[in-house]
Amino acid sequence: MGILSRTSYLIRSKLNSLLDRAEDPGQQLDYSYEQLQDELQNVKQGIADLTTQKKRLEIQKRRLEENVERHNEQARQAVTQDRDDLARRALEKKKQKMNQIDSLERQIDELESQQDHLIEQKDELQRQVEEFRTRKETMKARHDAAEASVRVNEAVTGAGSEMEDINRQIRRAEEQTEEMEARAAALDELRESGAIDSSISNKSELDRELEQLSTDSAVDQELETLKAEMEGSDESADETAEDVGLDELEAEVDEEAIDEEAIDEELEELKEEE
Numbered sequence: 001m002g003i004l005s006r007t008s009y010l011i012r013s014k015l016n017s018l019l020d021r022a023e024d025p026g027q028q029l030d031y032s033y034e035q036l037q038d039e040l041q042n043v044k045q046g047i048a049d050l051t052t053q054k055k056r057l058e059i060q061k062r063r064l065e066e067n068v069e070r071h072n073e074q075a076r077q078a079v080t081q082d083r084d085d086l087a088r089r090a091l092e093k094k095k096q097k098m099n100q101i102d103s104l105e106r107q108i109d110e111l112e113s114q115q116d117h118l119i120e121q122k123d124e125l126q127r128q129v130e131e132f133r134t135r136k137e138t139m140k141a142r143h144d145a146a147e148a149s150v151r152v153n154e155a156v157t158g159a160g161s162e163m164e165d166i167n168r169q170i171r172r173a174e175e176q177t178e179e180m181e182a183r184a185a186a187l188d189e190l191r192e193s194g195a196i197d198s199s200i201s202n203k204s205e206l207d208r209e210l211e212q213l214s215t216d217s218a219v220d221q222e223l224e225t226l227k228a229e230m231e232g233s234d235e236s237a238d239e240t241a242e243d244v245g246l247d248e249l250e251a252e253v254d255e256e257a258i259d260e261e262a263i264d265e266e267l268e269e270l271k272e273e274e
Helices: 003-020 027-082 084-157 160-192 205-231 235-273
Strands: none
Touching: 027 084
């Protein structure tokens, strides 16, 4: 499998894998892009290594060509001196160097062909990497927009887990608030009715009983005074006034008795709850 084929397969497999996975596609796409960048860098490094090898062969070829010229000059000098034996040896060395040059030229041509092919593959891979980068950024933007839309819809509809937790906390706070309000109202009612006393009051139970006795005594004295005043009045007018007054007083007493009985029952229930 060639470099481009492997790269294309890598791109397709990464894209398919990312579409099928529930993880953050933005991070996965960035990771895949980095891998492709590494692959492209490896191709560039391969081209650099191949070019370096070709340059070494070219240097060897130039040195052999210099030797060929030197051996050719040696053969000419040997001929002028009637040393055919030396001329033959120089020509033999020249022939060896030329054979080596031919071999190097074939290797250099092969390396140049490979170099050109790798450069073409590198350009194609570069194009695919840039295309992948564009698609990556587009997909990330779409995913971010979709994710933001989901968060907004969840916040509006209350369908998200976070909103569910918030709603649950709000309901719990409302329940606690209502419970505290009910308890405060009950305590106010008990305090006003005298069923419970303020903790900051400095009056003892004995003090309160003595105050009540004093109040009862004052009421009894006022009642006796009222009776004495009423005895010297006109009988008919007094009787009419007394009837009206007694009727109203009896009605008030009956209502107070009914209210006190209901209050006593409610106080007993509250004491049992406490």
